[in-house]
Amino acid sequence: MLKANPLERRLQIAGVILILGLVVEGLTLLSHGAVGFLVFTGLAGSLILLGVLLYLLALVRSESLEKKP
Amino acid sequence: MQTEGLIFLLIALTIALIALLVARPGLTATSGGKIMAFLVLFGLPLLCLGLGFSAQMQNSKSTRFCLSCHIMEPYGQSLHIDDPGHLAAAHFQNHRVPPDEACYTCHTSYAMFGGLKAKLGGLRHIYVYYLGNPPKPADIKLYEPYHNRECLHCHAGARSFEEGATHNADPALLADIKSNKTSCLGCHQPVHDVATLGEQKFWKGAK
Numbered sequence: 001m002l003k004a005n006p007l008e009r010r011l012q013i014a015g016v017i018l019i020l021g022l023v024v025e026g027l028t029l030l031s032h033g034a035v036g037f038l039v040f041t042g043l044a045g046s047l048i049l050l051g052v053l054l055y056l057l058a059l060v061r062s063e064s065l066e067k068k069p
Numbered sequence: 070m071q072t073e074g075l076i077f078l079l080i081a082l083t084i085a086l087i088a089l090l091v092a093r094p095g096l097t098a099t100s101g102g103k104i105m106a107f108l109v110l111f112g113l114p115l116l117c118l119g120l121g122f123s124a125q126m127q128n129s130k131s132t133r134f135c136l137s138c139h140i141m142e143p144y145g146q147s148l149h150i151d152d153p154g155h156l157a158a159a160h161f162q163n164h165r166v167p168p169d170e171a172c173y174t175c176h177t178s179y180a181m182f183g184g185l186k187a188k189l190g191g192l193r194h195i196y197v198y199y200l201g202n203p204p205k206p207a208d209i210k211l212y213e214p215y216h217n218r219e220c221l222h223c224h225a226g227a228r229s230f231e232e233g234a235t236h237n238a239d240p241a242l243l244a245d246i247k248s249n250k251t252s253c254l255g256c257h258q259p260v261h262d263v264a265t266l267g268e269q270k271f272w273k274g275a276k
Contacts, residue, residue: 008094011106015091018114019084025121026080029073032128033137034195040125048118055110 010058014051021047076120083113129191135172138198143206143263144172151270156260162272165223179222207264217249 025044028036086109089096096102128134136145148161148171157175160166166174177187190212197203224230225247235256236243245251254260262269 005094008097011094011097011110012091014110015087018110019087019091022080022084022087022114022117025117026077029076029121029124032131032133034134034198035137037125037129037134038195038199040121044121045118048114052111052114055106 007058007062010054010061014054014058017047017054018051021045021051072120073124076117076124079113079120080117083109083117086113126188129188130170130173132169132171132173138194140198140203140206140209143266144209144261146266146271147261147263149271149274150262150266151272154259155262156254156257158272175219177219178216179218215252215254217246217253220253221247 021044024047025040028040028044030036031039086105090106090109097106132145135141144157147155148158150158153159157171160175161168161171173187177183180186230236231243236246242251246253
């Protein structure tokens with residue numbers, strides 16, 4: 001499923017992590033207790049921020065690779 | 070609930086768009102695809118996270134949230150004591166505080182950054198409950214003495230408070246209450262009498 005192109009592969013990994021984070025966020029919104037809050041801040045938040053960070057890193061790395069002679 | 074529905078819808082839409090990019094990453098080769106990737110992998114997830122955080126913050130004010138820790142269950146039961154002399158129960162049962170935000174309404178601070186302080190206190194509770202050494206329910210104490218400001222947020226200016234016979238029996242009393250020199254809780258007791266729950270009768274709730 002993952003492509004050989006490094007940029008596309010990184011985007012796919014970021015996407016999968018973001019999907020996981022968003023699914024966890026959706027599940028925690030169904031919970032109304034303190035555990036849901038903890039899972040939201042600890043897991044969903046971390047996964048989403050990690051996914052976004054990986055996407056930005058993929059962009060930066062692809063830019064630097066393009067500039068190399 | 071309507072807001073949560075919209076957040077769910079946004080999350081579902083974002084997941085669907087991300088899944089499309091994951092399945093067909095070649096879409097990002099064009100400039101339009103790059104803009105779409107930025108929105109889908111950066112903008113929308115952060116929007117979902119922000120809205121989810123806001124919903125969680127709102128939810129953390131609810132009585133149900135506070136009582137979701139077992140240690141707080143006796144405090145929840147004390148709201149149903151069938152005795153108007155019990156301060157918290159009388160406020161809860163007579164809707165002097167919103168029943169679905171009963172804990173937060175009385176236990177937040179109505180000073181600057183009071184809401185933030187209350188939420189940081191809540192995080193501390195969660196930490197102690199899951200990772201610390203939580204006390205027995207009857208041994209739980211407030212971090213600092215209850216401030217009259219929280220009572221006066223609603224009662225100041227109310228006729229029953231300002232013109233009440235007991236409050237005016239001593240000419241200095243009203244001023245002392247307003248300046249927090251005399252605590253409201255000095256007279257208005259008990260508040261949460263969790264130690265005697267076994268001896269109490271309970272109100273079954275409105276039909």
